[in-house]
Amino acid sequence: MAEALAAARANDAALRGADLRETDLRGADLSGDPLRDPTMYYAELTSVDLRDANLSGVNLSGADLSGADLSGANLDGANLSDANLRGADLSDANLSNADLSRADLRSADVCGAILRGARLGGANLLPxxxxxxxxxxxxxxxxxxxxxxxxxxxxxxxxxxxxxxxxxxxxxxxxxxxxxxxxxxxxxxxxxxxxxxxxxxxxxxxxxxxxxxxxxxxxxxxxxxxxxxxxxxx
Incomplete structure (x- = not known):
């Protein structure tokens, strides 16, 4: 997987449309990668670095993003339903129109996050x-x-x-x-x-x-x- 990620960083389009479901990317640094339209549902993304990543429309349903750095990421229209975002850094992230249904946002940093149009039914929004x-x-x-x-x-x-x-x-x-x-x-x-x-x-x-x-x-x-x-x- 490390070789694939290295190749993806060398080729900006490498991850577009990629099927990364149930992939273990713990600790990976994908910040700035244009991850347009991949499928990553139920992926293990604990503590992953996705700063400023383009995750517009990405299917992250059920993914484990606990402790992940998503600061400044574009998650417009992303599917984050049932995702574990506990302790994640979502500061300044664009969550417009994102599906956060039943997502766990306990201890998450949502300072500056844009939530217009987001679906929040059943989400844990204690912060x-x-x-x-x-x-x-x-x-x-x-x-x-x-x-x-x-x-x-x-x-x-x-x-x-x-x-x-x-x-x-x-x-x-x-x-x-x-x-x-x-x-x-x-x-x-x-x-x-x-x-x-x-x-x-x-x-x-x-x-x-x-x-x-x-x-x-x-x-x-x-x-x-x-x-x-x-x-x-x-």
Whole structure:
């Protein structure tokens, strides 16, 4: 396999259309290779280096990518359903339109990842949920307003600027202050929760937008937990 990979690196087109299913590529460095359209489902890719790789449309269903470096990779339209992405570096990766159904993203770095159009049903998205909860913990009084905005389709994460857009923009609007005046909360389009909110377009509600539905679910969970924790004793 090492010889084949070396040949592939010498010939940019060598892996296009390659069938790499159930191939063991642990520790391989494929960063920058144009892996367009290969089939790699159930491949063993633990700790593989795929930085900036072109994996657009690749079938990685069920692949073990735990600890893999996919930073900056193009995974537009890739099939990552049931994939093990635990501890993977997905920072700045393009996951637009990717199928992440039932994927395990625990401990994954999704900072700066683009998730527009991604399918997330059943995916383990604890890193994003926990980051959202960290934001909510810094702006507890604005949480009911955020919930109302999500239900009404008033959240617009499709663009990010110093105005009432995205997660922090919605919080700033509820507090009636500029987005730059939220105290410890600083505008950061790269943080996981904000990247997740980019999947919510204006008019997107929990009924028609999966990102809005998950954001509402997580925000409601946080609020319920806080109310239960600080409710007056009977």
């Amino acid at each position: 994003i949920r926990d980051d959202l909860w960290a934001v909510l913990s810094s702006a507890p009084r604005e949480v009911p307003a955020l919930i109302a905005a999500l239900k009404a389709g008033r959240v617009d994460g499709s663009t990010y600027a110093d105005r009432a857009t995205g997660l922090l923009g919605t919080i700033a609007a509820a507090r009636r202050v500029p987005i730059g005046e939220l105290g410890t909360l600083k505008p950061d389009c790269m943080r996981p929760a904000e990247c997740f909110f980019m999947g919510i377009v204006l008019g997107g509600t929990p009924e028609n937008n999966q990102f809005s539905a998950l954001a509402l679910e997580w925000t409601s969970q946080w609020l319920g937990t806080m109310r239960a924790a600080f409710a007056p004793s009977a």
